[in-house]
Amino acid sequence: MRIDERIADVVRAHPGEPIDCYVLMPDHEAAFDLHEAARAAGLTARITPTPRATQACCGVSLLVGRDQVRSVLDVARRSDIAVEGVVPLPRQLDARRDRYC
Amino acid sequence: MVDRHPMWKDLGMDLEAHDQLCEALPAAFGDVFLTQKMRPEGMAFWDMVAADVHGIRPAELVEEKKKGRKVFGTFCTYVPDEVVIACNGIVTGLCGGSEFWVPEGEKYLQNDVCPLVKASLGARMGRTCPFFRLVDEIVGETTCDGKKKMYEIMATDVPMHIMETPQMKRPKDIDFWASEIADFAQNVQEVTGVELTAENLAHAIDVINARRRALARVYETRKNPDVIPISGTDALLMMQIAFFDDPERCTQMANKLACELEERLRDGVSVFPAGTKRILLTGTPLAIPNWKLHHIIETSGAAIVCEENCTGTKFFRNLVDDTQTTLEGQFRALAERYMKINCACFTPNRARIDEVLELARDYQVDGVINTNLKFCTTFKTEAPALEKALEDAGIPVLDIETDYTDNDAGQLRTRVEAFVEMLG
Numbered sequence: 001m002r003i004d005e006r007i008a009d010v011v012r013a014h015p016g017e018p019i020d021c022y023v024l025m026p027d028h029e030a031a032f033d034l035h036e037a038a039r040a041a042g043l044t045a046r047i048t049p050t051p052r053a054t055q056a057c058c059g060v061s062l063l064v065g066r067d068q069v070r071s072v073l074d075v076a077r078r079s080d081i082a083v084e085g086v087v088p089l090p091r092q093l094d095a096r097r098d099r100y101c
Numbered sequence: 102m103v104d105r106h107p108m109w110k111d112l113g114m115d116l117e118a119h120d121q122l123c124e125a126l127p128a129a130f131g132d133v134f135l136t137q138k139m140r141p142e143g144m145a146f147w148d149m150v151a152a153d154v155h156g157i158r159p160a161e162l163v164e165e166k167k168k169g170r171k172v173f174g175t176f177c178t179y180v181p182d183e184v185v186i187a188c189n190g191i192v193t194g195l196c197g198g199s200e201f202w203v204p205e206g207e208k209y210l211q212n213d214v215c216p217l218v219k220a221s222l223g224a225r226m227g228r229t230c231p232f233f234r235l236v237d238e239i240v241g242e243t244t245c246d247g248k249k250k251m252y253e254i255m256a257t258d259v260p261m262h263i264m265e266t267p268q269m270k271r272p273k274d275i276d277f278w279a280s281e282i283a284d285f286a287q288n289v290q291e292v293t294g295v296e297l298t299a300e301n302l303a304h305a306i307d308v309i310n311a312r313r314r315a316l317a318r319v320y321e322t323r324k325n326p327d328v329i330p331i332s333g334t335d336a337l338l339m340m341q342i343a344f345f346d347d348p349e350r351c352t353q354m355a356n357k358l359a360c361e362l363e364e365r366l367r368d369g370v371s372v373f374p375a376g377t378k379r380i381l382l383t384g385t386p387l388a389i390p391n392w393k394l395h396h397i398i399e400t401s402g403a404a405i406v407c408e409e410n411c412t413g414t415k416f417f418r419n420l421v422d423d424t425q426t427t428l429e430g431q432f433r434a435l436a437e438r439y440m441k442i443n444c445a446c447f448t449p450n451r452a453r454i455d456e457v458l459e460l461a462r463d464y465q466v467d468g469v470i471n472t473n474l475k476f477c478t479t480f481k482t483e484a485p486a487l488e489k490a491l492e493d494a495g496i497p498v499l500d501i502e503t504d505y506t507d508n509d510a511g512q513l514r515t516r517v518e519a520f521v522e523m524l525g
Contacts, residue, residue, distance in 0.1 A: 024102060025102070026102060026103070027103045028103075028149050028152070028156075028157050031149060032149050035145050035149075039142060039145075046135050046140075046145075046148065047148040047149045048127065048131060048152055049127040049131075049153070050102075050127065050152075051127045051128070052123070059103065059152075059153060059156075060152040061152075063131075063135060092127070092128060092131055093131045093132055094132055095132055095133075095136035095396075095400050097128070097132050098393075098507055098511070098514070099125075099128060099129060099132070099507055100129050100200070100390070100391070100392060100393045100396075100507055100510075101122065101125035101199055101200075101201060101390050
């Protein structure tokens with residue numbers, strides 16, 4: 001399924017909620033490189049631990065707004081940086097959750 | 102995607118239990134760090150390390166061990182990294198900062214022991230931290246009774262060297278600490294098989310002094326009364342990772358961050374609105390991933406601009422005299438620098454009070470929050486004297502005792518918000 005369709009599915013499943021995209025990377029170095037390249041292109045991206053909802057191992061991803069994910073993927077293609085996938089999820093962040101690890 | 106499970110399995114870790122810790126990290130990290138606005142670009146490096154905290158650096162250590170290098174685990178800012186680095190060893194900080202490890206620690210320790218001590222033992226005995234699995238030796242020190250007795254238990258499971266930390270700061274105590282450093286140097290040479298010389302120790306002193314300068318440079322930008330270029334929470338993450346990262350890379354990344362923060366000062370780019378109350382946090386250390394208090398304070402209307410603790414200024418203040426050319430002179434120089442750290446384990450400890458007052462002035466703070474990990478007797482006992490000195494100096498102070506659990510977060514938030522409101 002195309003990324004646009006997957007985002008649309010998540011939007012339908014979570015009406016009214018903000019949707020973020022997690023760009024899954026092969027390793028932390030690729031994540032760092034894509035972060036640098038995306039920021040240099042004026043895009044907003046943050047390095048983040050990969051949410052457990054997307055995979056079964058600790059790992060590094062890029063957190064990107066759904067409106068910018070296509071642009072970030074274009075930057076990855078142009079910079080020859082491998083990407084393993086994109087997972088759209090309803091926003092996982094909550095500054096007032098007060099759950100620490 | 103890189104799967105770390107084979108490495109963790111090779112290290113003898115309890116994969117099932119460790120997966121529970123991995124599960125908690127993404128949400129906690131996201132809530133604390135990714136909800137912040139205007140974060141410096143330079144934080145990307147520390148975000149990356151934290152995002153794969155049990156993968157990236159442990160994988161590097163595995164490779165270095167294949168080359169024959171030895172890894173020394175430490176718990177305290179008094180242990181001189183320079184000696185290990187001079188003998189081509191690697192230092193990794195081990196203090197446990199997660200509630201996840203506490204129940205395992207309580208299998209061996211009574212529950213009225215500080216959470217840092219319990220978590221540290223739990224991480225080793227429960228086999229749920231790769232750093233604890235990678236160490237060839239753990240270096241303990243006698244800074245508190247809880248750790249001293251915990252080390253006896255840990256020593257049943259891993260080689261241990263204990264340094265006897267003096268409890269006073271008389272000239273003869275500094276002499277004694279120099280002799281303890283000399284004994285430690287002998288131990289490190291035996292473990293690494295590398296001879297310690299005045300030349301390789303001089304180089305190591307330069308490496309660690311450079312790290313101190315770089316971290317201090319980041320802190321220097323936090324003194325500006327009008328612009329706060331980095332949150333306290335981000336600065337804390339940098340400090341926590343400094344304990345286990347390669348020291349030369351740490352220096353490089355901290356200097357890069359400092360450049361960005363200095364530019365922010367010139368451009369007036371602040372991560373908090375003008376008028377945000379400036380807080381100095383003092384007290385017990387905040388080992389990774391203990392971000393609770395910083396996050397609560399900085400989402401309650403205040404900004405932390407300085408940490409006077411082991412994961413703050415104690416780690417980098419005061420350089421080692423680099424002019425000594427003999428091992429004896431260098432051991433003395435190391436002893437003099439490390440004995441300037443004002444831990445509550447010393448008596449008397451007026452120097453810590455004076456240091457907090459000095460930092461409160463330098464960082465132009467509106468108030469001080471004195472925090473104490475539950476059951477840390479020494480820091481708790483000297484809290485009233487510290488608070489009186491601050492009140493006498495006209496600096497409002499809030500005393501907080503907490504642990505690693507989440508269940509007091511609401512109460513803490515209420516108390517911090519009231520304190521910030523009282524600051525006007």
